[in-house]
Amino acid sequence: MRTIHRERLAQLLAEGGGVVRRSEHPELGPVLDRLLRTKELTTVLLGIYAPAGFCADLAARMAAVAAWNADAVVVGRAAAAATYWPDIRFDRVDIVLRVARKLRSMDFRLHRRTIPVDWIRELRVGTRTVRVSAPALTAVELAAELGGEPIDTVLRTRQATLDDMRSALDAVSGSRGNGARRRLLWESRDTPWAESERLAHQLLRDAAILGWTGNEKVVINGHTYFVDICFLRLKIAVEIDGRDHQRDITTFVRDRERQNALVLAGWIVLRFTWQDLDRHPQRFVAQVRAAIETASRATAVNKR
Template identity: 30%
Template sequence: MLAALLRSHDGVITLAQARSAGLSHGAVQRRVRSGHWVRYARGVYFVDDRPFTDAARIRAAVWSYGPRAAGSGLTAAWWHGLTRFAPDEVEMTIPRDSNGRRRDGCRPRRRDLAKADLTEIRGMWVTNLALTVVEASARRGGGARLLDWALQNGVDLSALWAAHLRHTGRYGSPRSRLLLQAADSGARSAAERLLHTLLRGARLRGWQANYRVGGYRVDVAFPDARVAIEVDGFAFHSGAEEFQIDRVRQNDIVVQKWQVLRFTWLDLTEYPERVIAVIRAAISA
C-alpha cells in the first residue's frame, strides 16, 4: 500500500498519509534519520530514491500548506494539462483562517473556496477547470492564448463567466473580466479598438478605419501603401463557413493589388511590438 501510494503521488507523502498506510510516527522518523525520506516541510516528506520532478515539487508545496490547500492559477493550469511548462513559483489557495506563511517558491493566496470550485486530480486538490482557466488567463504566462485554447476545446464561455463572477474580488479579476468581455460576442470589435490604440501609440499615420476596397470594407487600411489589415477576435468564434468567407474576401482584395495582413486577438495582446513591426515593414515596402 505504501509503495503504491508513493508511486501515485510522485514520491511525496504526508505524515497523515503515512500513518493511514500503517506507519507509526517513529517509523517515519527512522526513515528521515536514515536519509531515505527527506523532510520537505512540516509533515511533508519526499522519498529520495527517485527524481524530484516538477510534479513532486508542486505536490509537496501545495501539501505543505495543509489538507485544505489547493493548487490554483498557473499551477492548476499545469496540473490540468492546459500549459506545457510547470511554473517556477507554486501558487495555491488556502483558507482564510490558515496559519501558513509564504516560503520560497510558493505563493499562497488566502480565500475560501466552495467545493464546486475544486476538483481532485491525481490525489491533489486544484481549482476546477473553469476557475483555473479564468485565473490562469490573467497571469503572465497564461493570457489570451490559454483562454482561446480552452474555448476552442469545449470549455463553455458561460461557465467561465460564472466562475469569474463568484470571485470578483480575487487577484487578477479586472484582467479576467476584460478577457472574457473580449471573448464574448464583441471580440472582433474589441480587437479592432486595440489595433487602433496600437497604431496611435506607434505614431503611424495615413491609416483609415473601415475603408472600402472594391466591394468590401477592411478593418484598417493604409490607402497610399495599398495595405489592408484585417483583425480577428478569438479563434473559437471561427467556424468552417466563416473561414471560407474570409479567404474568398481576402483573395478578392489581393487581386485588386492590395497586400492583406491578418492579426488575431492573441497577436495584438501578446505580441504588439511584432504587429507594429510587420505593419511598418509592409507600408514601407
C-alpha cells in the same frame, strides 16, 4: 532497518502519488527518521515526505497538498499545468485555504480565501484526491498576471468557454485585478487561440472590417478544420502563424493540410506571421481588404 518496512514505504509512496504522510503510518516513524537523516527522503510539507528531488514532479507536489490538507485548493500556474496548460512554467505551488494555517516551504505559497465549490475540480494522484481551481477560473485569475495568454490557451484546448470564464469571474467578484480581467475577456470575444490571433482581431476591429469569426469550424469532404479568421460567406480564410509556429512540426504540417483542403474547395487563403502583424499592420489590413474585394466580385459574377 527491516527490509519489510522499506518495501512497505515504497508501496505507500507509489500508491500515494510519490509522498507519504507520517501521521497515517506511525509504525514507519523510525524508518522515516533514518531516511530523512540520510537525505533519501525530504520534507515537502509538515509531516509529508517524498524521495529527494521531488520538486521537479508536479504530481508529487499535488499529492503533497492533498496529504497535507484535504480542504486545500491548488490555484494559479500549478492548477493550469495540472488541468489544461502542461507547458506553463511555475516555481511554487499556490494553495488556497479558507482558514489560516502555518506553511513553511519555499515550494508552496498559501493564500487565505475561499474558492466557490462550483469552481473546484478534483484530480486523482495515486490514491489521493487533490482539489484544483477549474480551468475557467484558473484562466481568468492568471490573466491579471499573464495577460491574454491563459485565456487563449484554455480556449484553444477547449477546456473552457468565454461564458464559463465570465461566470467564473462573477463568482469571485471584488477580487483585485478584475477590471483588467474583464477587459481581456471583452477583447477575447472572437475567441483567439493565440497572442498573434488576438493582435489580428484587434487590427481588423480597428480597421472596421466586419463579417468574420475567430476559429470557425469548417467541414470539407467530411473533415473538420478550424480557420483562424474566417469570412464564411466569402470563403476567405486568414491564417495566423504564431511566434513559435515553425518549431512545432505537427502544427506546421496540419496547417498545410488545412490550407490545401481550403484552396481545393475554392477558398481564398491568406497567411501571416506574427512579424507581419507586428511590423506591417497596415499591409495586413490592406491584403485582407483586397481579398474581400476579390471574393465579393467573384460572388457577384456567380450570381448573374
